[in-house]
Amino acid sequence: MTMQKFQISIVIVIAFFLLAPDCVRGQEDYYWLSNTPPPQMKGKFRPIGMHKLSGGTIGRGGKIKIAQWIMKGSTPESSQYVRQIDGFDAIVINPVGEKVSAEIVEDTFGSYIKFGVDEEGFYNLYLIKKEVTGEQLVLTVAKAEKLHHMCRNGHGYVKKRLPPQTFPEVVPLELVRKRTKREDFHYFVRSGEDIEIVLHSNEAPAELAIGFITSNGWSKYISGENAVTFKVVQDYFEPIENFDTDKRLPFIVASTGVIVQSGVFNEQQYGKIQFTTTWTDEYRPSVRLYTSKSYGWIFFAASFLVLSIIIMFYRRFGARKRRGL
Amino acid sequence: MGKRFNIHNANISRFRTIIQLFSFIFLVWGSYSLIYIGSRIPVFACPYNDGSPGSCFLISLQHLLHAEWKELLSWSGIALLTTFLTFIFLLIILNKAWCGFICPFGTLQDWLTKLRSYLGIRFTRLNQREFKRLSIIKYLFLAFLIVTPLLIDNSFFGAPKVNKDMGAPFCQICPARCVMPTFTGDTSQFAFDYTSKTKMVMSSIGIFFTALFLVGSFIKKRFFCLICPLSSLQYFFSRIGLLTLRKDGTKCTKCGNCSRVCDIGIKAIEEDIIHKNAITSNCMMCFKCVEACPENNALKVSFIRIPIFRSTPEGFFKRYPAGTICKKSDENEKKS
Numbered sequence: 001m002t003m004q005k006f007q008i009s010i011v012i013v014i015a016f017f018l019l020a021p022d023c024v025r026g027q028e029d030y031y032w033l034s035n036t037p038p039p040q041m042k043g044k045f046r047p048i049g050m051h052k053l054s055g056g057t058i059g060r061g062g063k064i065k066i067a068q069w070i071m072k073g074s075t076p077e078s079s080q081y082v083r084q085i086d087g088f089d090a091i092v093i094n095p096v097g098e099k100v101s102a103e104i105v106e107d108t109f110g111s112y113i114k115f116g117v118d119e120e121g122f123y124n125l126y127l128i129k130k131e132v133t134g135e136q137l138v139l140t141v142a143k144a145e146k147l148h149h150m151c152r153n154g155h156g157y158v159k160k161r162l163p164p165q166t167f168p169e170v171v172p173l174e175l176v177r178k179r180t181k182r183e184d185f186h187y188f189v190r191s192g193e194d195i196e197i198v199l200h201s202n203e204a205p206a207e208l209a210i211g212f213i214t215s216n217g218w219s220k221y222i223s224g225e226n227a228v229t230f231k232v233v234q235d236y237f238e239p240i241e242n243f244d245t246d247k248r249l250p251f252i253v254a255s256t257g258v259i260v261q262s263g264v265f266n267e268q269q270y271g272k273i274q275f276t277t278t279w280t281d282e283y284r285p286s287v288r289l290y291t292s293k294s295y296g297w298i299f300f301a302a303s304f305l306v307l308s309i310i311i312m313f314y315r316r317f318g319a320r321k322r323r324g325l
Numbered sequence: 326m327g328k329r330f331n332i333h334n335a336n337i338s339r340f341r342t343i344i345q346l347f348s349f350i351f352l353v354w355g356s357y358s359l360i361y362i363g364s365r366i367p368v369f370a371c372p373y374n375d376g377s378p379g380s381c382f383l384i385s386l387q388h389l390l391h392a393e394w395k396e397l398l399s400w401s402g403i404a405l406l407t408t409f410l411t412f413i414f415l416l417i418i419l420n421k422a423w424c425g426f427i428c429p430f431g432t433l434q435d436w437l438t439k440l441r442s443y444l445g446i447r448f449t450r451l452n453q454r455e456f457k458r459l460s461i462i463k464y465l466f467l468a469f470l471i472v473t474p475l476l477i478d479n480s481f482f483g484a485p486k487v488n489k490d491m492g493a494p495f496c497q498i499c500p501a502r503c504v505m506p507t508f509t510g511d512t513s514q515f516a517f518d519y520t521s522k523t524k525m526v527m528s529s530i531g532i533f534f535t536a537l538f539l540v541g542s543f544i545k546k547r548f549f550c551l552i553c554p555l556s557s558l559q560y561f562f563s564r565i566g567l568l569t570l571r572k573d574g575t576k577c578t579k580c581g582n583c584s585r586v587c588d589i590g591i592k593a594i595e596e597d598i599i600h601k602n603a604i605t606s607n608c609m610m611c612f613k614c615v616e617a618c619p620e621n622n623a624l625k626v627s628f629i630r631i632p633i634f635r636s637t638p639e640g641f642f643k644r645y646p647a648g649t650i651c652k653k654s655d656e657n658e659k660k661s
Contacts, residue, residue, distance in 0.1 A: 151388040152404040155364050155380070182375055245520045291516040296532055300503075300515055303536035311544055315449070 030254050031082070032278040033125055033144040034069040038081050038109040048117075049150045050186065052248070055117075067112040068125055068144060070104070075217035076250040076280075081110030088129045088140075091170055095121025095148075095161045099170075117148045120185070121161030126171050132268040141277040143174050149185040158185050166200045173201035175210075175253055175279035191234035192286040197253050197279065199226040205275070208257035215249040232283045245290055248282040332633070334640035337612050341425065345432040352377060352429045353508045365411040367423045367559060369430035371505035373496070373514055381501075382412045383470060383555055387493040390474040413562050420566030421559050424550060424609035430501050431550060431609065437542040438588070449544045451590055459551045460607055466554035470495035490523040495554060497527040500538035546588040550609055560606040569627050570610060574598030576623040582641075583614035583624065616644055 035054050037045045048055040048064055055066040070088075073079025085104055092102035092115040102115040102125075113125060127142040145164065162183060164176045178196040180187070189195060197210060204226075211221035212230035222228045232251065259273040352370045355362070355378030362379035364372070372380035389405040390397075397405065416423070424431055441448060451459065473494040476487040496502055503514040515532060518524040541548030550556055577598050584595035589607045594614050597603075603624065604610065615624040618636035626634040642648060 151364075151385065152392075152401060152408075156361055159359055159361060240519070243520065287513070287516075290520045291513075291518050291528075293512065293516045296516040296528070297512075299517065299529065300532045300536050303533045304540060307536055307540040311540060 028254075028256065028276070029072055029074055030252060030276065030278045031088075031127060031129075031140055031142040032071050032073075032076075032079070032250075032252050032254075032280045033113070033127060033142050034071045034076070034079075034250055034280065035144075035146075035248075035282060036250070037067065037069060037112075040109045041107070049148055051147045051149060051188075053117075053146055053148060063116045063118060064148075065114055065116050066123075066146065066148070067105075067114050068146065069110050069112045070127060070142070075213050075219075076215040076252060077217060083108060083111060085111045087131060088127050091126040091128065093124045093126075093165065093167055093170070095119045095123065095157070095165075097165060097167075120149055120153050120157050122147050122165065124165060124167065126174070128171060130265055132265050132270050135269070135271045137263070137265055137270040137273045139172065139273055139275040139277075141171055141174060141275070143171075143277065143279045144281070145177065145279070147185065155185065168200070168202050172203075172273075173199060173205075173259075173275060173277055175199055175255055175277055177253075177279065177281070189232055189281055189283040190286045191232050191283055192288065193232050193283075194229050195232060195253075196227065196229045199255050199277075201226070201259065203259045203261050203273075205257040206260045206272075208255065210253065210255040213252045213254065215251060234283070234285060234289075243285070243290060245285060248284055250280055250282050253279045331637075331639070333635050333637045334643050335634075336644055337616055337634060341611060344426045345435065348427045349429045349432045352379075352427070353505065355379075363411070365408055365415065367412055367415050367555060368428035369499075369501040369505065369555070371430075371499075371501045373502045374505040374509055375511060376509040377505070381555070382408075382558075383499075384493055384496050386412075387470055387474050387495060390471060391477055391492055393478045413565075416559055416562045417566055418568070420563055420568040420610060421556070421604060421608055422568055422610040423559065424553075424556055425611035428609075429505065431547060433504070434542045434547050434549060435588075437539070438546050441543050446543070448546060451545070453592060456551075456590060456592070462552040463554050463557040463606075466495060466552065467557045470554060488521070488523045490521050490527070494527070498530045498534050500531070500535040500549065503531060503535040504538065546590070547609065550589060551607060556609070557606055560604075563604050564602070566604075567629050568610065569630075570603045570608070570612070570615070571601050571625050571627065572598070572603040573601075573623050573625070576620045578620060580619065582617040582619065586613045586617040588613065617641065619648075 035052070037054050045054045045056055045067055047053065048066065053066045054068065055064055070082040070085055071079040072082050084106060088104065090102045090104045090113045092100050092113065094100050094117075096119060100115055100123075102113055105112050105114050113127065115123070115125075117123065123146045125144045125146060129140040131138050162179055162185075164179065166174060166176060176198050178198060180193075199205075199208065199210060208226060209221050209223040210225070210228045211219055213219040214233055214235040216235040218233055218235045220230060230253070236249070254276065255278075256276045259275065260271075261273055262269070262271045264270070352368070353374065354376040356376050358378075360378045362370075364380040364385045365382045366379045367382050369381050370377045370379045372384055385408050389401075389408055392401055396402075419427070438448070473487055473491050477489055477491060478486065480486050491497075506512070506514055515535070516528065517532075518528040538549050545551075572594070574597075579595060579598070581595050584590070584592050587594060588611065589609065591605055591607055593605050594603055603614075612626055612634060615626055615634055615636050618624045619638050619641040621637055622635055624636045625632050
């Protein structure tokens with residue numbers, strides 16, 4: 001590489017970091033919703049249903065309450081539980097599209113959104129904050145789609161309640177994960193899979209970047225497109241003896257951008273909307289990491305062969321023996 | 326004037342083949358038509374198969390039993406109860422004909438039998454001692470699938486709990502789990518699971534049983550039905566079924582046609598002339614015995630006590646014009 005090319009490369013890299021929005025550098029702190037309670041509160045909550053939502057029941061056979069924790073940070077690993085939360089509204093919509101009663105509970109170890117579940121399917125959770133600073137409306141939306149399912153409740157609703165729901169009247173823009181072809185209520189996001197994310201907004205953004213951030217901070221951002229596909233990357237490795245197929249690690253999908261739209265909010269005028277919205281979920285290790293089809297097929301073929309030979313010998317010699325030959 | 330059609334002289338096996346074909350198509354690929362028929366189906370509508378429009382009762386039962394006592398004795402217990410009642414309701418309607426007419430896994434075995442017959446390979450008839458020994462296995466499987474999920478969350482008399490990897494234990498070793506998804510192009514169930522020793526052992530047993538199922542079905546008609554726990558569970562409620570198979574011992578000449586045509590190889594249908602109820606724990610209500618019986622009214626199929634199919638000499642000679650039920654396969658057996 002010549003000196004000139006090297007200098008040009010350096011200039012491009014510096015320009016990229018200086019000119020790119022914060023989100024592209026992965027340095028922005030996001031609000032996002034986590035399913036993991038703070039370590040100090042683990043005893044108070046237990047995993048509910050197949051998707052192990054953090055929660056508990058009130059009374060014997062009582063209504064199930066779910067708690068989703070409010071986090072702030074640039075990556076799931078570095079994020080902190082938010083203790084005090086001001087100016088945010090929590091909205092929860094159940095699988096049949098009805099608003100359910102939800103409250104933000106502030107706790108010394110971490111604040112959480114608490115709501116009751118009585119329907120099977122995806123609950124849309126929104127933590128929304130709007131404020132006007134300068135001439136822009138700053139919109140922050142932390143969203144999670146939480147699937148509540150217990151096999152004992154049956155599977156009759158699956159097909160109806162699987163497609164994602166959007167609520168433009170509740171939230172002006174939101175990220176949505178498109179469902180996969182083979183998805184049902186038993187589906188988990190696993191490493192190595194592609195997830196398709198779409199930003200639904202009432203107005204098309206003038207600037208837009210959507211990023212995927214893994215638990216330990218690996219990230220990828222795509223600019224200018226409202227429908228993107230990310231491969232879920234497993235960013236941890238551990239010895240096979242510690243391997244846990246149920247290990248769940250959070251990831252964040254974040255979008256930031258600007259919508260050129262004027263309006264009035266709280267009697268304050270604004271000329272554009274600066275938005276930051278997140279959508280979070282958890283992923284599990286890929287099935288391929290702990291299963292082997294090739295060994296399975298070899299074992300199957302060997303079993304088939306051995307059993308066939310045993311039966312052949314049984315028929316030939318067993319029959320002779322019975323006949324006294 | 327043409328002859329009047331008499332249902333009792335009809336070929337019920339042909340009708341059964343058609344029903345089996347449609348049931349197989351529906352229960353293997355039905356979900357692609359966005360139909361869902363529930364999770365209490367008393368046949369092997371395997372939920373591991375993406376195309377299945379419902380799921381086998383056994384997986385629901387195992388799931389529901391995977392709970393602590395306090396859960397089972399609270400509102401969650403109602404789910405178990407309703408699941409069981411739905412299963413019984415479905416059984417009351419068709420009784421064990423679910424096995425003979427609807428079960429896709431049974432149909433698959435029938436097709437394997439046809440393939441064996443086509444290839445000229447003789448089948449095996451078990452003697453009564455072997456038959457009885459094999460029949461016990463299904464009750465052991467039933468106990469295994471009921472008790473194991475309970476032991477995962479509950480300790481009996483201070484004994485250690487069972488590993489949680491034993492969830493839905495019968496499904497882990499059921500050959501249907503490996504076989505049925507292959508019809509929708511999914512062979513992922515033929516995989517070794519290295520997660521834990523328990524998973525590794527269970528997945529190995531599952532693959533071994535699949536091989537056993539295929540080899541067994543090829544040499545013994547309806548091999549898996551002999552050891553099927555669903556069949557044993559159905560038998561407990563077969564007495565309250567609306568569909569019945571009854572025998573009039575006074576009309577029986579003990580010719581042995583009924584037991585000779587029986588795919589399972591039930592001897593009692595021939596030997597027992599005392600009991601009226603001809604349904605045994607291994608019976609799948611295919612009604613081949615009724616077809617092969619040459620005695621008038623000796624065997625009778627009724628629905629809510631209304632006879633719908635019964636043995637007649639005319640029917641027998643129509644189905645077996647030579648007056649014998651000796652089949653090609655039997656001839657092959659004799660030759661060999």
